[in-house]
Amino acid sequence: MNVVGTRAALPAAVLALALCAGFSNASRADEFLAKVEYCKTCHGLSGQGYRGYFPMPRLAGQQPQYLENQLRAFIERRRTNPVMRNVAHALSPAMIAALAAHFRHLEARPIGGAPRGSMALGKKIHEEGLPESNVPACSACHGSDSRGQNEIPRLAGQLYEYTVGQLTGWGNVRGQGTAVDTSAIMAPTAHNLTRSQIEAVAAYVSNLP
């Protein structure tokens, strides 16, 4: 973990929270810090992710716009999740923005643990896609370093099991209900990847710094 980055991120996020909603008192800052700790109970003490009964995704370095979108999707039931459905509803819009800003600045080493057998295939899919299967290169949207941008999530360092779970279950979990949802962009790609291709690309991105 980059301690300097973490220390710098906290006051920045507290300030962001204060500015967003006109907060100026210390109790609001305490409330924010308590909520950050609450997130980290599952997502890892440095936001690096954690393997519990469910794989808890890495939040460190995640794109704030993506995190905000996902938290709203949990609240609006566009994205289903047995744990987050009982978590996100208690978050105010200002809190969501402050949390997203906080995690953006955390740096943590990837926790590793992915099988190493098909890294070469994963790298190829990430960089070149699978044109014969209508799978675009991941790097085209997520960036060659896979750190994402705006509403496109960072994949670098993400837990292997989490990425596999998301790509195999995309249509059952994301874009639920009738509202228009940016998750539709990934649906055909997730659908066109085979299980072993998903495992290869998930293993590859899990090791990216």
Place this chain on the structure above:
Amino acid sequence: MSAREYRVIKRVAAAIALPVILWAFPVIAPAVAGEQDVSVRNCTWCHGTSAQGYMLAPRLAGQRPLYLETQIRSLHEHYRDNPASKQFMWGAVAVLGPQAARDLAAYFAAIPPRPANDGARDIAARGRTIYLEGIAEANIAACYACHGPNAEGLRDIPRLGGLARFYLKARLEQWGQGYHSVPGSPMPLVARPLGPDEIEALASYLSFVK
């Protein structure tokens, strides 16, 4: 050779052969000795003859083997430091090496657990809600996210289902009192927002989980 002579020779041969075989193949000695392995017996004095737990000593039967192994190591290194650990377990594991810890963990993990069923029934339903959903407004995380839907645990995340109410309650209280378990455990953070009522409810609920 008379029948009587034959019987005597057979008996003498057996008396010589058995120790010779045991000496030559020490690996079968524990199998012959069955469950009377000394280190197992040293555990079951307190944890119960079928390892279902007794008083202060938690159930070991059905516990995750990797959890048992890491706790033995942590006790051995005096990192796990709650009062009962200090008083009883630091001494109990002092001579256990890594292989003995692994063997004991595998042995106890394989014994089917029986739930303690000693919680208060009237608050168990509240405990179940906290276990499965947490309380987002109070920053209480759902235990289920790590310990699983039936509190069965996995890897080094312990089984909680069926442990005794007294033990569960003491452990949940101890996180907030500054005691340690293993380095990097999220539990001090997890347990911090739990109040006495929530701890009672969780301990009661979990005591009934099969």
